Amino acid sequence: MSxxxxxxxxxxxxxxxxxxxxxxxxxxxxxxxxxxxxxxxETLVLDDGRVKTASYDAAEGFGLRAxxxxxxxxxxxxxxxxxxxxxxxxTARLAVGDGGGRLALPPxxxxxxxxxxxxxxxxxxxxxxxxxxxEIDAFARALDPRVVQVSATISATHQEIxxxxxxxxxxxxxxxxxxxxxxxxxxxxxRREQGGTGGGGRHGIELLLDPSRWQEMAREALRIALxxxxxxxxxxxxxxxxxxxxxPGILLHEAVGHGLEGDFNRKKTSAFAGLMGKRVAAPGxxxxxxxTIEGRRxxxxxxxxGTPSGRTVLIEDGILTGFLxxxxxxxxxxxxxxxxxxxxxxxxxxxxRMTNTIMLSGDGAPTDLVAGLKDGIYxxxxxxxxxxxxxxxxxxxxxxxxxxxxxKVGAAVKGATLIGDGPTALVNVRAVGNDMKxxxxxxxxxxxxxxxxxxxxQPTLMIGGLTVGGSAA
Numbered sequence: 258m259s260x261x262x263x264x265x266x267x268x269x270x271x272x273x274x275x276x277x278x279x280x281x282x283x284x285x286x287x288x289x290x291x292x293x294x295x296x297x298x299e300t301l302v303l304d305d306g307r308v309k310t311a312s313y314d315a316a317e318g319f320g321l322r323a324x325x326x327x328x329x330x331x332x333x334x335x336x337x338x339x340x341x342x343x344x345x346x347x348t349a350r351l352a353v354g355d356g357g358g359r360l361a362l363p364p365x366x367x368x369x370x371x372x373x374x375x376x377x378x379x380x381x382x383x384x385x386x387x388x389x390x391x392e393i394d395a396f397a398r399a400l401d402p403r404v405v406q407v408s409a410t411i412s413a414t415h416q417e418i419x420x421x422x423x424x425x426x427x428x429x430x431x432x433x434x435x436x437x438x439x440x441x442x443x444x445x446x447x448r449r450e451q452g453g454t455g456g457g458g459r460h461g462i463e464l465l466l467d468p469s470r471w472q473e474m475a476r477e478a479l480r481i482a483l484x485x486x487x488x489x490x491x492x493x494x495x496x497x498x499x500x501x502x503x504x505p506g507i508l509l510h511e512a513v514g515h516g517l518e519g520d521f522n523r524k525k526t527s528a529f530a531g532l533m534g535k536r537v538a539a540p541g542x543x544x545x546x547x548x549t550i551e552g553r554r555x556x557x558x559x560x561x562x563g564t565p566s567g568r569t570v571l572i573e574d575g576i577l578t579g580f581l582x583x584x585x586x587x588x589x590x591x592x593x594x595x596x597x598x599x600x601x602x603x604x605x606x607x608x609x610r611m612t613n614t615i616m617l618s619g620d621g622a623p624t625d626l627v628a629g630l631k632d633g634i635y636x637x638x639x640x641x642x643x644x645x646x647x648x649x650x651x652x653x654x655x656x657x658x659x660x661x662x663x664x665k666v667g668a669a670v671k672g673a674t675l676i677g678d679g680p681t682a683l684v685n686v687r688a689v690g691n692d693m694k695x696x697x698x699x700x701x702x703x704x705x706x707x708x709x710x711x712x713x714x715q716p717t718l719m720i721g722g723l724t725v726g727g728s729a730a
Contacts, residue, residue, distance in 0.1 A: 285356015619689025
């Protein structure tokens with residue numbers, strides 16, 4: 258793959274010919290576009306003192322879409338040529354049928370830039386990255402003699418896209434991404450526990466190779482592992498829960514965010530379908546999706562249809578006020594696109610997806626929220642979870658949580674899971690802290706087999722009546 262800027266209409270395709278093919282494919286359609294992409298990614302993993310993975314992947318291709326009503330024809334290819342484009346157009350055209358549609362207005366133009374365009378893979382020599390991973394391993398082991406295993410991962414992606422629309426509009430974006438993860442395993446008395454952390458965003462890799470950054474991550478991973486080493490079995494039952502700020506917003510993302518995406522609501526398969534303008538959360542709860550925060554993992558200058566990203570208020574003071582929209586669902590619902598049409602790659606069709614989904618701060622002091630917990634769990638770290646979009650029911654595992662009785666934080670608990678449903682959890686929010694925090698830059702969201710980077714955030718939050726799954730007698 259060339260290190261030069263991705264310019265498909267200078268190196269592979271004649272723009273005039275490509276536009277003619279696209280116009281023929283979308284004649285009588287409601288919408289459509291030609292999406293071209295070149296992506297390079299690198300992943301380096303050091304596990305237990307050895308380089309376990311050193312991979313570099315590169316791909317380029319295009320996807321051509323024609324939309325008519327609820328139908329969308331889509332074809333993609335790794336071959337950037339006019340002949341491949343014509344074959345794709347024949348397939349995409351099948352969704353248009355006899356036509357009769359009216360081409361939607363193009364996205365608004367923007368000169369905004371939310372991140373730089375330097376290639377993060379080239380931000381440091383390969384040897385320097387390997388040296389950093391080895392330094393992380395040695396540093397973490399030196400922190401505590403109970404450390405028996407260290408794993409560290411450096412990953413970077415450089416995505417370049419061009420979008421050509423039937424009216425001739427061209428939109429381009431260059432999207433960097435860098436991430437560092439550190440995990441440690443500690444052992445004492447025959448018991449082993451793990452702790453991990455990570456971070457990153459749309460910026461260069463050099464920020465993560467700074468010793469002050471990775472040393473902080475190594476210390477945090479060790480802290481979590483040692484907390485779990487002394488953890489007791491989690492209790493079980495229905496109880497109040499306080500969620501810490503930042504990454505615990507992943508529960509909000511999964512249990513609530515997906516239910517506020519336009520396609521689920523248009524098809525009336527979401528638990529929030531038909532509730533626009535109605536109270537769906539406790540007073541004081543305001544949720545936004547904001548793709549415009551500079552450098553954040555979930556931010557995008559433009560979405561994968563060319564619409565500038567935005568800040569969409571989904572729930573305001575407990576009232577449902579908006580959904581996340583791509584162009585197709587927005588048109589069918591009679592509203593404006595919100596800049597949330599996203600796709601994993603040129604081989605995937607766009608759909609409404611979250612960017613950075615955040616609950617805004619309230620006016621409660623975090624210490625007061627914990628002090629007000631009579632008998633419950635204080636959860637500050639989360640792992641995986643499962644959600645049913647149709648009813649919002651969720652199950653999330655806690656990676657760091659504590660037992661609280663009469664406002665006093667007690668022993669750490671292990672094996673706690675939070676069980677409930679998004680709509681009920683929103684209504685049962687009893688207090689919202691004033692300490693909204695964004696996650697460190699580790700989120701990836703899956704939907705219909707597609708994965709995209711996202712961000713989450715929230716303040717300290719008290720929710721009443723969640724079911725806690727645990728193994729304590």
